[in-house]
Amino acid sequence: MNDQALIDKANESLKDKVLAITNPAPRRIFLKVAVENLLEAVNWLKKDLGFTHLSTISGVDLGQSFEILYHFANNYCSFTIRTEIPRDNPQLPSICELIPGAILYERELQDMFGITIQNIPDPRPLLLPDDWPVGNYPLRKDWKYERPPEVIPGGKK
Amino acid sequence: MRFQIPIGPQHPALKEPIGLRITVEGEIIRDADIRLGYNHRGIEKLAEQKTWIQNIYLTERICGICSHSHTTCYVQGVEKLMELQPPKRGLYIRTLVAELERVHSHLLWLGVAGHEAGFDSFFMYTWRDREIVMDILERISGNRVHYGINTIGGVRRDLDELQVKYILDSLEILRKRSEYYKNLGTTEPSFVARLAGVGYLSKEDAIALCAVGPTLRASGVPMDVRKDDPYAVYDEVPFEVCTADTCDVLGRAVVRIKELFQSYNIIEYLLKNLPAGEIAVKAPRRAKPNEVVSRYEAPRGENIHYIKSNGTDKPERLKVRAPTLANYAATIKMLKNGFIADVPLIFAAIDPCICCAERAVAIVDARTGQEKVVPMNILKQISQKISANKERKREAEWPL
Amino acid sequence: MLTKLTRWSRLKSPWILHLNTGACNACDIEVVAALTPRFDVERFGILLKATPRHADVIICTGPATRQMKDRLIRIYEQTPEPKFVIAVGACAMSGCVYRGAYNVIGGIDQVIPVDVYIPGCPVRPDAVIDGVVKLLNKL
Numbered sequence: 202m203n204d205q206a207l208i209d210k211a212n213e214s215l216k217d218k219v220l221a222i223t224n225p226a227p228r229r230i231f232l233k234v235a236v237e238n239l240l241e242a243v244n245w246l247k248k249d250l251g252f253t254h255l256s257t258i259s260g261v262d263l264g265q266s267f268e269i270l271y272h273f274a275n276n277y278c279s280f281t282i283r284t285e286i287p288r289d290n291p292q293l294p295s296i297c298e299l300i301p302g303a304i305l306y307e308r309e310l311q312d313m314f315g316i317t318i319q320n321i322p323d324p325r326p327l328l329l330p331d332d333w334p335v336g337n338y339p340l341r342k343d344w345k346y347e348r349p350p351e352v353i354p355g356g357k358k
Numbered sequence: 359m360r361f362q363i364p365i366g367p368q369h370p371a372l373k374e375p376i377g378l379r380i381t382v383e384g385e386i387i388r389d390a391d392i393r394l395g396y397n398h399r400g401i402e403k404l405a406e407q408k409t410w411i412q413n414i415y416l417t418e419r420i421c422g423i424c425s426h427s428h429t430t431c432y433v434q435g436v437e438k439l440m441e442l443q444p445p446k447r448g449l450y451i452r453t454l455v456a457e458l459e460r461v462h463s464h465l466l467w468l469g470v471a472g473h474e475a476g477f478d479s480f481f482m483y484t485w486r487d488r489e490i491v492m493d494i495l496e497r498i499s500g501n502r503v504h505y506g507i508n509t510i511g512g513v514r515r516d517l518d519e520l521q522v523k524y525i526l527d528s529l530e531i532l533r534k535r536s537e538y539y540k541n542l543g544t545t546e547p548s549f550v551a552r553l554a555g556v557g558y559l560s561k562e563d564a565i566a567l568c569a570v571g572p573t574l575r576a577s578g579v580p581m582d583v584r585k586d587d588p589y590a591v592y593d594e595v596p597f598e599v600c601t602a603d604t605c606d607v608l609g610r611a612v613v614r615i616k617e618l619f620q621s622y623n624i625i626e627y628l629l630k631n632l633p634a635g636e637i638a639v640k641a642p643r644r645a646k647p648n649e650v651v652s653r654y655e656a657p658r659g660e661n662i663h664y665i666k667s668n669g670t671d672k673p674e675r676l677k678v679r680a681p682t683l684a685n686y687a688a689t690i691k692m693l694k695n696g697f698i699a700d701v702p703l704i705f706a707a708i709d710p711c712i713c714c715a716e717r718a719v720a721i722v723d724a725r726t727g728q729e730k731v732v733p734m735n736i737l738k739q740i741s742q743k744i745s746a747n748k749e750r751k752r753e754a755e756w757p758l
Numbered sequence: 759m760l761t762k763l764t765r766w767s768r769l770k771s772p773w774i775l776h777l778n779t780g781a782c783n784a785c786d787i788e789v790v791a792a793l794t795p796r797f798d799v800e801r802f803g804i805l806l807k808a809t810p811r812h813a814d815v816i817i818c819t820g821p822a823t824r825q826m827k828d829r830l831i832r833i834y835e836q837t838p839e840p841k842f843v844i845a846v847g848a849c850a851m852s853g854c855v856y857r858g859a860y861n862v863i864g865g866i867d868q869v870i871p872v873d874v875y876i877p878g879c880p881v882r883p884d885a886v887i888d889g890v891v892k893l894l895n896k897l
Contacts, residue, residue, distance in 0.1 A: 226438060228587055229651055254581070255568050256653070257679035259664045272651055272662060276586040279651050279662075302568030302687045306679075313402075328395045330825035330861065339403050339860055346403070346860040354867045396825045397780045400859035407858070419855050422784025422880060466787065485794035492791075503784040503880045 202277045204230060207250070214245055228278035231270075236284045236293065243282065243296050246273060252280055255296075258306040260314045262342040267291055267314055291316040313340040360388065363698065382698055390693040392686055405676040410436055410510060410645065413673065417663075418504050420678060423466065426459045427656035428663075428678065429508040434589055435652030435665040436510050439645040446591070448512030448637040453590045454628045455498065455507055457621045461532070462491040463657035464614045464621075468539060471611055474702045475552040480542065487535045490528050497521055512638025522629050529622055536618050543611060553608040557692040557704040560605055569688040570681050571659020572617070575601045576609035583655035595624050607703055643671045656681050768814060768840075769894055771803035775813035775837070779830055779866065780856075781820025784880035785847040789817060792883035799887055810836040815893065817886075818872075821849040821856050822863045834870045844889055845872045848879040 204224050211222055211232055218241070221233040234242045246252045252273040261268040263285070271282045286293055293310070295318045296303050307318045308327040315338035318324070326333075338344060363380045381389040401420060405413050417428040430452060437444060444452075465488040472480030492502045499505035499515055507513050543549060559569070564577035574581055582599040584592045600616035602609035645667040654661045659681030668674040692704050778786055792799050793806055807813045810833045822830060834841070845866045848854040856862045866872055873896070876889040 225648070226650070231649075253565050253568075254570075256660060256662045257664075257677065257684075259675070259677035261666060261675045270664065272664065274587075274653070274660070276581060279587065279653060281651060300568065301566050302684070305683060305686060326395075327393075328398045330395060330398075330823075332824070339400060346400075346858075348858050351864050351868060354871065396829070397778070397820075397823060398825065398861050399780060399821070399823060399856045400861045401856070404856065404859045416855050419782045419784075419879075422782040423787060425782075425784065482795055485791065486796060489791070489794075489796045502882065503788065 204228065204278065207278070207280070210250065214249060215242060218242070229281070230278060231281045231283060233283050233285075236286050239282070239284050240294055240296065240299070243271065243299050246280065246282065247299055250280075251275060253300075255300045255303050255306070258303065258310060260310050260316070260340065262314070262340065264288075264342070267316060269293060269310070269316075271296070286316070292319060293317070294319050295321045297322055312338075314338050315341070378701075380693070380698065380701070385697050385699070387693050387696050387698060387701075390690045392690065394686075402676055402678065405673060407672065409671045410641075410643070410673065413676065414508060414510070415506065417676075417678070418506065418508075421680060422503050423463050424459065424656045424658065424661070424680075425504050426455050426508070427654055427661050428680070430456060430590070431652050431654035431656075431661050431663045432665070432676070433508045433510055434654070435650045435663050436645065437641075438650045438652070439648050439665060439667050440510065440642055442511045442639055442641060444512040444639060445636045446633045447516075447635045449590045450628050450632050451498075451513045451515075451517060451637060452508060453592065453595070454517075454625060455495070455505060455513075456590070457624045457628070458491055458495055458498075460657045461618060461621050461625075462488055462495070464618050465491065467614055467657075468543065468611065471553070471607070471703070472543075472549070475549055477546075477549055480539075480549075483535075484539065487532065490532055494525050494528055497524060509638060510641040512636070514638070516637050517632065522632070526626070526629060529625060533619075533622055536615070536622070540615050540619075543615060550608060553611060553703070554604070554606060556607045556700050557696065558606050559688055559692050563691050564605075564688060567687040567691060568684055569659075570684045571656070572610050572613045573659065573685050573688060575599070576613045577605045578603040581660075583653045583660050587653050589652075589654060591628075595627055597624050644669060647674075658682060659684060765897070769897055771805065772814045772842075772890065772894065773805050773807045773812055774815045774817050774890075775807055775810050775833075776817050777819070777830070777833060779818055779820045779826045779850075780823035780862065781847065781849060785819035785849075788880050788883050789819065789846065789886055792886045797883040797887060799890070802887075802891070804890060810834075811838065813837055814840075815842045815844060815890070817844045817846055818850050818866045819846045821853045822866055822869045824861050824863060827863060827869055830866075830869050842873045842893055843870055844874045844876060844893060846876045846886060846889070847881050848877060851875050851877060854879060 204227060207230055208222055208224060212219055218234055218238045219232065220235060223231045232242065252275045254274045256272040256274050259270045259272065266285045266287050268283060268285050273280045291314065293316050295307055297307065304323060305327065307321055308323065310316050311318055311324065312326050312328050361382050363382060379391040380387055401416060405416055408416060414429050414433060417432040418425045420428045465484045469481040469484035472484065495505060496502050498517065498521060499507045507515055559577050561577045561579060564574050564579060578601055580599045580601050585599050597620045600613050600620060602612045647667055647669045649666040652663045652665065661681055662679045664677040665673055666675040689704065693701065696704060776789055791797060816834065816837060843866065845851055849856060850866045853862055853864045863869065874889050874893045876885050878885055
């Protein structure tokens with residue numbers, strides 16, 4: 202197995218669904234697909250290439266849209282599937298059907314970016330505190346945090 | 359009749375104080391649910407406001423036991439973004455500290471496993487010997503826990519002849535002691551009886567739930583980032599990936615003991631083949647817009663950082679996934695159909711952070727809503743009673 | 759007479775509760791290392807307890823996170839009087855590197871009163887022992 206063979210296989214099986222495929226470093230492949238084809242791409246990666254291990258899911262705020270990266274790994278390389286969803290309608294299909302271990306990462310995405318995951322088996326919040334105000338998503342770039350003034354016990358000297 | 363038991367959040371078992379809600383029927387766990395966030399500090403957001411150098415010290419403080427893992431993973435990624443090639447000697451020292459950290463983490467875990475199984479003298483023994491490793495680390499870096507040895511482009515402190523000799527001497531003692539633990543931990547009948555068969559996780563489940571590290575390797579999957587995707591100098595160092603196929607807590611203990619010996623060999627190889635030269639190269643302040651996925655085999659499993667730069671001196675995005683998070687889904691699976699009394703042991707099995715001895719479990723009676731606090735040591739006594747009674751029925755129904 | 763007896767026993771054997779309020783675990787392993795053979799605080803009669811109801815001294819590590827705030831107050835209230843709080847590590851004193859993170863309130867003293875601060879990131883086990891002994895001298 203080498204990087205070029207994997208890229209060729211991706212182009213062969215997914216054909217025009219591949220929006221971009223890059224290989225910036227050895228053992229690192231980034232494949233870009235549209236969000237409608239995400240499940241198909243994950244399924245292909247799992248069934249045909251045997252990438253069963255999902256390392257994590259990262260989200261990035263690009264301003265007008267969110268970029269979601271699914272980092273898969275097998276015993277040769279790290280394969281990342283990326284997709285973009287618009288900021289005003291952040292909807293993403295759940296991949297828990299295919300990869301049951303994805304559940305915690307999808308819940309984290311919901312908490313941090315306010316992305317709605319469709320068909321998620323368990324949509325409750327995971328990380329943020331119980332008294333967290335609704336509609337605040339800390340990892341969005343326009344969300345700023347102001348530290349409240351601290352009280353010095355015993356007063357300032 | 360089903361009961362719900364909340365465990366935590368005052369729960370030093372895991373890196374994060376974590377809330378667990380366990381549904382039980384009698385003694386048997388039917389369902390488990392996890393609530394994180396007690397230890398959520400917002401490091402990923404904070405990292406976007408700090409410079410590349412400041413973030414080394416922030417990532418170091420993600421976890422205190424595998425502090426070197428997170429910095430190495432981060433620094434490796436940033437070096438790729440900045441197109442730096444650290445000198446060989448720097449990489450050797452980085453790997454050396456990483457392996458010493460693995461030794462201290464596994465010794466810590468062994469002690470905790472012994473403690474949870476009711477074998478406290480084992481706990482005291484391993485923690486005493488862990489101090490030898492801590493002394494070595496203190497000699498190399500000047501600190502016992504947060505070594506602060508990594509920097510972008512290499513390491514910050516060099517080794518001299520005396521230190522090399524000191525480490526090799528200490529290694530001899532550690533080898534001897536570990537040999538003793540190996541015999542004790544894998545042949546002591548009561549200890550083995552307590553660990554065997556607890557927290558079963560089949561190979562298929564381990565793969566499907568994306569478990570990592572010793573948890574995965576104890577289920578017979580030889581996955582190790584050091585071998586699969588070599589970083590630092592692991593492509594030059596000879597070592598083996600340790601696995602076990604018992605799929606239970608005993609297997610996880612065996613994998614960790616085997617890894618201890620592998621680590622000793624790696625350390626010896628590194629010290630004997632330490633190349634001369636510089637330990638670090640100078641790093642620029644900014645990184646070009648790019649992205650990188652950095653992987654690292656921490657003592658508990660695969661650690662992955664995704665770093666995106668935007669041309670300034672601060673990262674655009676730093677995503678950190680620590681190995682313990684990846685193992686939570688598998689833990690829930692392991693807890694199901696086990697006994698309440700096995701909860702501490704199963705937790706201990708995924709994560710060596712369960713060091714802080716006892717913790718309290720509140721038992722809520724579903725009928726009256728009354729809350730009762732039971733310390734873990736009483737649970738442990740119950741568990742020891744159960745394991746003394748050999749006849750176990752995994753699927754026993756409570757007669758209610 | 760009884761108060762004299764309790765005071766004497768408290769001096770001779772303070773029982774501690776170790777509480778992680780959001781620490782990175784470095785201080786926690788150092789606190790536990792203080793209990794193991796190299797440092798061995800049990801020779802001073804210091805015992806680690808599991809529940810706040812048995813404890814005299816709460817040893818807090820880590821900054822107070824937003825989610826832990828209410829639990830921290832609850833644990834403080836469960837501890838019987840007289841009670842003492844030791845803030846262990848730079849995070850428990852001021853928030854350390856996490857200062858400014860959205861889920862961190864600050865040091866422990868933002869939530870409950872603190873008697874002794876032990877600096878260090880992380881503290882050494884010797885420093886933990888020193889801190890506890892200093893607290894005993896205050897009694």
